[in-house]
Amino acid sequence: MILWHYELNTPMGPMRATFDGRGRLLELVLEGFDPRKTSPLPPKEQREAKRFLDRQIDAYLAGTLRTFTVPLDPQGRPSHLRIWDTVRTIPYGQTRQPSDFAAWLGLDEEVVVMACASNPIALLIPAHRVILPGEGPLPKALRDLESGLGWRKPGA
DSSP: OOEEEEEEEETTEEEEEEEETTSOEEEEEOSSOOGGGSOSSOOHHHHHHHHHHHHHHHHHHTTOOOSOOOOBOOOOOHHHHHHHHHHTTSOTTOOBOHHHHHHHHTOOHHHHHHHHHTOSBTTTSOGGGBOOTTOOHHHHHHHHIIIIIOOOOTTO
């Protein structure tokens, strides 16, 4: 499988996006990536996919985009894929508890927490809308953005 890696400079900080050869987003990582793994001179379709993702992230952080339309292809366990699909149905500005998903999907709450915490496509699979125990400041900052408070980078 051909993979293309891009570094995105966003108001949230540097992110790495990984697309497959068909332009579907496989992963979006906020921190702790190696910028040397970005791909030089990708094909035109990949550059267009990156620009589309850039525009959507900018619009989301500006508060003008509520639903991402970038094609996704997350990789994970079948139970995690079910959870991530369900997480994508949480409306903008609303939150859920892991216990909600456990009840809806007939899974252990621990599986839901693990799936949300290992979400490979940050923002676009909005696991920040699931209140997790011990989560860092970024999910709260994203929930604040969605509640109308605007984007504020955590720690800034």
